[in-house]
Amino acid sequence: MKRVLPGLVLLALMVLASSVSAQKLQVVTTFSILQDFAEQVGGDSVEVSSLIPAGADPHTWEPTPKEARLVAKADLIIANGGGFDDWLFSLVENAARADALVITVSEGLEAIEHGHGHDHHGDAHFWLSVPHAIYYVEKISQALTALSPDNAAYFQGRAAAYRDELVELDRWMLGELSKISAENRVIVTYHNAFSYLAERYGFEVAEFLVANPDAEPTPRDLARLTDLLRRTSHRAIFTEPQIGSGTRYLQSLAKEVKGEIYVLYSDSLSPEISTYLEMMRYNTQTLVEALEQ
Ligand SMILES: [Zn+2]
Structure with missing residues (x-):
């Protein structure tokens, strides 16, 4: 009996360790700016990956099997929308779990049409106006809260602190650019x-x-x-x-x-x-x- 105990203890520790890491919500975003927003809100309770690596051009990038594997383990998948990352939707259809939550953070914002060109979508770069970034962050906070209600206060507290920084950034930008x-x-x-x-x-x-x-x-x-x-x-x-x-x-x-x-x-x-x-x-x-x- 004494000899099997260390093995059992080890097993118990492994189970404990895996359940702790399983508690981290797996979040996948299409590009690096959304990854930053998700990390700001999710803190230690999330593990966030960006499908498009930082530094790559989202307009010409295409997903590979590596990205399908990331999508397959995601609890939450965050897209920008507005035609910016439409490739995500077939990836979700083919690879995502049935219970994964997929959100489009620009949904509900009014798009500005292009001055010229044939793109029917309009400008999808909503986040370059800070009030839109605040809108994105609110959507991400709501999604994380829906997935993990136990962490609601944690997510909402972090989202509120980050929103304060964004409000300050917006005010500073208005002053500087004037x-x-x-x-x-x-x-x-x-x-x-x-x-x-x-x-x-x-x-x-x-x-x-x-x-x-x-x-x-x-x-x-x-x-x-x-x-x-x-x-x-x-x-x-x-x-x-x-x-x-x-x-x-x-x-x-x-x-x-x-x-x-x-x-x-x-x-x-x-x-x-x-x-x-x-x-x-x-x-x-x-x-x-x-x-x-
Ligand atoms: Zn662009």
């Missing part, structure tokens, strides 16, 4: 990601090269943008870190109009800018630096 005079508040960029930022913080998205980064710009697109930049006082062009092949178009444009290239984060976090709060602060400072005076 340093830029009205006639300089013009964004020229690669893809149409900034219409909600423009709407919230009083900018005009004068032009973007492509409506969807799937497409390469045409010579006509480039000519139109060159013309426009020649007429602006700052000739600042904003690129985004996840845009690989698109950068060369912007570089040749900048050279042609003797303009300057700046980086704005839109679709992905990175090792250097690893949270939404950092991303929005960085973007704000960049806009002020590029367009002030």
Whole structure:
């Protein structure tokens, strides 16, 4: 009897350990910014994976069997919606558990239509306006609470603390960006990601090269943008870190109009800018630096 005891104790410990880890809700998000939101709300009670790795371009990314395995073990699956991550839905259909909860955080928000292009969805980058991020966080908090009512107070407390930080961020951005005079508040960029930022913080998205980064710009697109930049006082062009092949178009444009290239984060976090709060602060400072005076 004495000799079997250590084995039993070990077994009991293993069962205990597995039930503790099983208590962590498994959350899967389509991209890194939603992963940050889910981690902010879920804290130690969740394990969150992003299907699109940080730094990749969500517009051209495609899922592999590795992502299907992540979806298969998820309790909660979080999509952005608005046409941004439609590939998720067939992945969910094929791989997700029947009892997994799937939410679309932009549902209920009104989309701004593209100025041009053939994309019928409108701009899906809702999160670049902080009040929309607060809306996302509320949806994530509700979903986590529904899945784990025992942790309701924990999730709601964390969501409230994070919401306070976002409200403060929004106020700070409004103040900082008001340093830029009205006639300089013009964004020229690669893809149409900034219409909600423009709407919230009083900018005009004068032009973007492509409506969807799937497409390469045409010579006509480039000519139109060159013309426009020649007429602006700052000739600042904003690129985004996840845009690989698109950068060369912007570089040749900048050279042609003797303009300057700046980086704005839109679709992905990175090792250097690893949270939404950092991303929005960085973007704000960049806009002020590029367009002030
Ligand atoms: Zn995008």
